[in-house]
Amino acid sequence: MKTFSLENKNVLITGASSGIGAACSILCSVSGANVILIGRNQERLDQTLKNLKPGNHTKLPVDLLNVEGIEKTLEETLKKYGKIHGFIHSAGLDISRPLNSLRHIDYQTIFDTNVICGFEIARILSKRQFSPIDGASYIFIASVMGLAGVPAKIAYSASKGALLAGCRSMALELAAKKIRVNCISPAIVRTELVNKLFNDLPEEAVEKIKSMHPLGFGTPDDIANGCVYLLSDEAKWITGSNLVIDGGYSCQ
Amino acid sequence: MRKEEFYLKLVDGLDLDDKEINENSALHLTSLMHLSLISFLDENFGIRAKAIDLKDIDSVAKLMSFIGKEKFE
Numbered sequence: 001m002k003t004f005s006l007e008n009k010n011v012l013i014t015g016a017s018s019g020i021g022a023a024c025s026i027l028c029s030v031s032g033a034n035v036i037l038i039g040r041n042q043e044r045l046d047q048t049l050k051n052l053k054p055g056n057h058t059k060l061p062v063d064l065l066n067v068e069g070i071e072k073t074l075e076e077t078l079k080k081y082g083k084i085h086g087f088i089h090s091a092g093l094d095i096s097r098p099l100n101s102l103r104h105i106d107y108q109t110i111f112d113t114n115v116i117c118g119f120e121i122a123r124i125l126s127k128r129q130f131s132p133i134d135g136a137s138y139i140f141i142a143s144v145m146g147l148a149g150v151p152a153k154i155a156y157s158a159s160k161g162a163l164l165a166g167c168r169s170m171a172l173e174l175a176a177k178k179i180r181v182n183c184i185s186p187a188i189v190r191t192e193l194v195n196k197l198f199n200d201l202p203e204e205a206v207e208k209i210k211s212m213h214p215l216g217f218g219t220p221d222d223i224a225n226g227c228v229y230l231l232s233d234e235a236k237w238i239t240g241s242n243l244v245i246d247g248g249y250s251c252q
Numbered sequence: 253m254r255k256e257e258f259y260l261k262l263v264d265g266l267d268l269d270d271k272e273i274n275e276n277s278a279l280h281l282t283s284l285m286h287l288s289l290i291s292f293l294d295e296n297f298g299i300r301a302k303a304i305d306l307k308d309i310d311s312v313a314k315l316m317s318f319i320g321k322e323k324f325e
Contacts, residue, residue, distance in 0.1 A: 096287055097287055097288070097291050098284045098285075098287055098288050100265070100266075100267050100288060101265070101287065101288045101291035101292070151284055152284055152287050199302045199303070199304070201283070201286075201287075201303050202283050202286055202303045202304075202307065203303075203304075204283070205283045205303075
């Protein structure tokens with residue numbers, strides 16, 4: 001089967017140690033890209049690295065909560081690669097707490113990881129020294145919860161809504177450099193993070209969530225396929241958009 | 253923790269209708285209140301509970317047993 005080609009492209013992926021980020025890393029390598037994996041957990045990054053199709057891949061253990069330290073760490077590695085053709089910001093935290101249980105630190109932590117560090121990395125990658133003359137593609141993994149409300153998801157949905165809004169402005173700003181900026185909004189994808197969250201919910205709540213997905217829960221590969229398309233040259237006229245991949249969740 | 257302090261914190265943490273509770277009070281927890289209780293236990297007692305651990309808690313007394321009677325004075 002012909003897939004979208006990422007041959008000769010360097011792609012940087014956050015959250016690469018598990019879930020959607022790991023699936024994106026593997027599929028990008030299968031599509032021909034050299035992948036720079038970013039994540040906190042060294043052992044799990046090694047695991048993802050092992051699963052990649054051979055290429056000029058590398059890992060970069062970075063704690064994205066240390067927003068200030070990202071630039072220095074990244075630049076050293078990026079200099080070795082030269083230009084970066086693709087970026088997927090898949091790192092994400094989720095906190096399921098009702099309003100009365102949320103604290104300032106919860107909002108701060110979730111926005112630092114889900115939004116600010118992604119935008120910071122985009123800022124660094126969009127510098128002339130790392131930005132290819134024929135353009136690049138940045139993808140932020142948002143969520144349908146950035147579009148529709150869900151109880152106990154105030155901090156999370158606010159962060160994903162911020163990604164959607166910021167992505168549109170970034171797309172306008174970076175169009176002059178031929179850098180395309182898009183979001184992908186998944187509904188519930190069965191990752192370890194989601195399984196952990198489900199353990200904190202009553203059984204009937206999990207069943208209710210399941211019933212809201214006409215095509216059932218998604219898999220990380222469902223999202224990775226969308227990412228490879230948006231990174232590829234076939235998507236060269238798409239920017240500032242939000243690709244909703246949700247098994248029909250938002251039809252209702 | 254003193255019991256009186258615990259009752260006050262629980263009323264606030266779960267936003268209970270009944271503002272004066274004690275060991276004999278019933279707890280009718282909604283799914284959102286389960287999530288608040290998980291945060292409450294983590295913040296006040298360092299207990300990382302899961303919803304499934306809390307499903308049978310329907311009174312303040314049962315909650316205090318879950319936390320551990322020795323934690324109260």
